[in-house]
Structures are given as C-alpha cells and as structure tokens.
Amino acid sequence: MTKTVLITGATDGIGLLTARNLAAEGHTILLHGRSDAKLAAAKKEVGGTTETYRADLSNIAEVRAMAADIRKAHDRLDIMINNAGVLKLPKPITADGLDARFVVNTIAPYVLTRDLLPIIPADGRVVNLSSAAQAAVDVAAMRGQHTLDDMSAYAQSKLAITIWTRELAKELPDGPLFVAVNPGSLLASKMVKEGFGVAGNDLQIGASILRMAALSDTFADANGAYFDNDSRQFAQPHSAALDAGHSADVMTAIADVAVTLS
16 A cells, blocks of 8 residues: 655655655655755656655744645645754754754654644654764753754754654554654765765665655554664663653753744
8 A cells, every 4th residue: 555755854865765765666755855956856866656845944934834735735644754854054053043953853843743743644654863873952952042062962853853752652642653763873864974074874774764664564563662773673762761851841842942933
C-alpha cells in the first residue's frame, strides 16, 4: 500500500535520497525546502508523484502557512519525516532574537507536526531526526536569553526534539507513532561537510534507516522510542531526556516560544 510522505529538508542530503528511495517504491512524496529553484531540481530528480512546499523553517509564520497548504491539498498524511536541520550558520540568531538551531531543529518541526496532526491517521508515523550529539537543554538559551556556541546549540536542539518526540507519544498513545532516530554519525551531508570539514559516510546509511522508521514493522511498536543507527538498535537517549522535570521545562519552553513566534 502506497503512502503519502512529507520530508522536510528534502532538497539535498539524507532528505533528498530518502525521497528518491520512497518515490521509487511508488509513494507520494511531499518535498519541503527553502528555495524554489532547489525544490524544482529535487522534484525532477525524485520523480514519481511528487509535490513541493517552500518554507523557511526559521520563520514560524511560513511553517504554519506550509501546514495550511498541505492540509488544503491532502486529507491524509501517512508519514512525516522531520529531517531538516542546521548546525553552523552565518547568522545563527534570528530576527526574533532566538537561536536558529532551536527554531529550525526543534520548534519548527513541533509546530508543523501539531498543525498537521488532524490529517495524520492513527496508524501514521512521525519520524524525527535526532543525533548522537545530545546535551541537556539550556532552557534560557532556547528562550533567547543568552547565546550558545554552534555545537552546544545543535546538541541541545537534538535532545529537545527527542524530548518532544517522547512527550507527544505519551500524550497520544493511540497514534500516530512518534519515533526519534539518529540516522548515523558524520554522514556525507552538506551540514557535516560544512560543520566538520570531512567528506562523511555513505548517505544511504541514513536514508535506509529513515525508510525503515517510516514503513518497517520493526518500528511498529516503537512509539516514543529513540533509535541509534550507530549501534543499530533502540537505545536510551541522553539521561536528561529521562528526567521528568527537565522534559517538562523543555516542553513549556517549546510551547511558549511557538506561541510567541506565531
């Protein structure tokens, strides 16, 4: 049975390769990107039944507008892969005074998912890109009260998306399924090349596990779980994600910032 799949950050890297793989299987692919030109090129490369949606994820108004456009075009979204992410940026602080790593990597996918929940069925899946790089979240920094270095902001944003994956799974135990995935460390993405100056490992490592998370029975009972593709198994995230008080503080900050930016 073919699915309708949204992939954010799908104009290059793991997102683009995952889109190509799923389109080749006959699924309908909704590609997200920031550039109309890159989206057009990605649509051509992916082929099959493919649609494009443009939004700057650092701008929550654009995120909400994209969600509205998707809801107008579709009454069902089977799979949502929140793949888009940033590490190093020329201007890491947004016009709203927030760290773009938190906005793009954590808050935008939260808002987008919340806005699309009405069309995601109970047997649907939300796959969130986490990372082996995880660190306890400085909630004040998430709120824009002070700044962090690149790696700290990135690692904290990835733990934060892992936290909200777990918390939405608890909130919605009857579905859809929420799972956080570390697709593999130092894969050959643009972010890795720019952030670490290395060529990186085969992107197919990441694309293959994202396909499994989206479709495989292996993940059928993985609601709220974290999968570490470096060890190729389900694992515990950073211990801070298991701290109820810390998780509650992070969820409050995410919700507060999302409202402020709306």
